[in-house]
Amino acid sequence: MSAQDIEHEFPKLVVDGWKESSKDTPDYNCFAFALHDESDWYSPLPLRGYYWPADKIPRNTTLPTMIELYRYEGGFEPCENGEYEEGFEKIALYVNERKNVTHAARQLSSAMWTSKLGVKEDIEHPLLSSLEDAGLKDDDYGKVAQFLRRPRPSTPALAFSFPLALPAPRDS
């Protein structure tokens, strides 16, 4: 989508501000991007090419299932809000009227949020509400209904749970 198209789809971005952070691609979706995965399209569709840990997680995108997905895939746990917390990485899950999770945004260390918009671009946006209630009924992301967090991978707080992914601990 062009910048004009993105702002047409999400009019609040015009006021709230945003910037493009990667080109469009159908290879991965927002659910993967929230986990720093840029090679998989997470979907419960039972077809090769789509990734879903079906032996661990039910084949649906309800909120309880998606919480389990992020717990299983990334060690995320539910938390109270999307306020920036030093040392933690957060994900916000959007839920539509049909009670399905439609979108996931990840918080950057700058406190900005980053989102992959369907098959289109990744963007950075300061406000989660910029993507809420922005579409026709069937393609509307709905509202943010859940926040998840885990220790940010680049901090010593993660050493216990992800020892192989960590650099040497910082001097305090």
Added chain:
Amino acid sequence: MPLTSRFPIEAQSPRISFEDEPENVGEKIICRVQDKWGSQTDWTIETVSIRKTSQKFSFHSSHLIGLYCSFPVESLDWGWPSEEMDWTKFRDSLHERLSFLGHYDVINVVENVSPEKEFNELASQWYQETRKLSSADQMVLHPAYQKIIGMGKDALPLIFKELKRTRGHWIWALAMITRDDKAQPGMNFREAVDAWLAWGENNGYI
């Protein structure tokens, strides 16, 4: 509102009226009907085969939301002819059926659509209305995508052309139409697209 159907009816498109006999396989006539409560439904008549002595038509209805219900005429029950029939017989039996139902009123024939034109219009609508979705199941349940699946094997070359051009989410439609999965276990989306494109080339669809 009249309670009986009326035939013949005027075509919106100058190219064909419901009186005209389709000449090519794949030709479609969309017949819009309206019930006594004003609810409209599109019935699609598609030419499946044309022979010297007989033609064969299939009959679709769009009144099942999101799913394209396709069933050949010869499989229908309750008084419908069980053999292949010519256009006149088909048209007459359609008239008979609509009259039998009583509360349908045929209001127009929308147009005669080539498979390529129909595909392009449906694909364009699908791209437009799903481009920001991240849920593949929501994408493939979109009515336009379901209609493309309903086009059956006629759509395969058109789908492969789109898959090659966009590398987008056409593999579900291909799997539904071919009733097979050409990707290997463990492949990611990009690799699955490559597998389908290789199969399409090897089988003459590209």
